[in-house]
Amino acid sequence: MANKIKIRVRVPKTAKKGQLIEIKTLISHNMESGQRKNKKGGKHPRKIVNKFVCKYNGKEVFVSDWHPAISANPYLAFFIRAEESGKLEFSWTDDDGSVYTKTASIQVN
Amino acid sequence: MTKRVIERTLSRRDAIAALGAGVLAVAGARLIIGPAQASPDSAEAFMSKLIGGRATKGGKITLKLPPIAENGNTVPLTVSVDSPMTASNYVKTVHVVADGNPNPEVASFHFTPASGKAQATTRIRMAKTQNIIAVAEMSDGSLYRTARNVKVTIGGCGG
Numbered sequence: 336m337a338n339k340i341k342i343r344v345r346v347p348k349t350a351k352k353g354q355l356i357e358i359k360t361l362i363s364h365n366m367e368s369g370q371r372k373n374k375k376g377g378k379h380p381r382k383i384v385n386k387f388v389c390k391y392n393g394k395e396v397f398v399s400d401w402h403p404a405i406s407a408n409p410y411l412a413f414f415i416r417a418e419e420s421g422k423l424e425f426s427w428t429d430d431d432g433s434v435y436t437k438t439a440s441i442q443v444n
Numbered sequence: 445m446t447k448r449v450i451e452r453t454l455s456r457r458d459a460i461a462a463l464g465a466g467v468l469a470v471a472g473a474r475l476i477i478g479p480a481q482a483s484p485d486s487a488e489a490f491m492s493k494l495i496g497g498r499a500t501k502g503g504k505i506t507l508k509l510p511p512i513a514e515n516g517n518t519v520p521l522t523v524s525v526d527s528p529m530t531a532s533n534y535v536k537t538v539h540v541v542a543d544g545n546p547n548p549e550v551a552s553f554h555f556t557p558a559s560g561k562a563q564a565t566t567r568i569r570m571a572k573t574q575n576i577i578a579v580a581e582m583s584d585g586s587l588y589r590t591a592r593n594v595k596v597t598i599g600g601c602g603g
Contacts, residue, residue: 368546368569397559397564398553398554399552399564399566400551400554401551402551403546403547404542404545404550404569404570405566405568406518406567406569409566409567410565412565413565414560415558416561418558
């Protein structure tokens with residue numbers, strides 16, 4: 336993976352207490368499946384993002400395990416219930432152990 | 445007398461030939477399918493391992509996929525489960541498996557009461573026309589299952 340990982344996250348800036356908000360995330364990653372053949376007749380080794388975690392003020396609210404069947408540049412949309420103002424932390428764990436993170440803040444009225 | 449002898453020889457030969465052909469056929473099938481190819485059976489076995497072999501019911505869970513996917517590299521998938529998502533009654537996990545990909549596993553989504561709504565959208569790879577199976581595990585341990593068939597025009601696992 337020569338390119339730098341780019342992360343985009345869409346979180347509403349404000350929400351009413353108890354409101355359901357949709358969070359959309361996108362991370363640039365090849366998600367090398369381990370199935371693609373290379374010129375030498377072997378296969379490109381697997382290298383994917385295998386775990387996504389969303390924390391809301393330090394508490395895990397949504398976790399997802401990924402396998403090679405997830406497309407390149409994984410997109411993920413999910414919901415959380417806005418209960419208090421604070422920080423949303425997103426992290427993606429790579430097969431090689433690196434963790435890519437992004438944070439967003441939300442104002443709950 | 446002679447006739448009987450011939451018959452016996454033939455039948456023994458046939459038996460040996462049949463045995464040989466059978467062995468070859470099994471070996472051939474192994475070679476073609478290989479260890480890295482999910483089949484409906486192995487997908488079921490994998491799902492059953494994920495949920496600990498417990499019985500599933502229909503309903504509550506909805507899997508949204510296009511009936512025909514032109515590009516198997518990115519097939520949009522939305523899974524949602526009907527649940528109030530309260531502290532005492534919520535969806536814990538949704539497992540998604542595919543029965544025609546090199547590996548059956550696709551993704552697992554773990555929800556909490558703070559999710560508010562048990563729904564997740566992502567994009568998946570599909571090698572060929574196949575079934576996608578989803579099972580939701582609720583906080584009380586009950587399991588709900590659904591499956592969708594998707595026709596894939598161009599496979600997306602990289603040859």
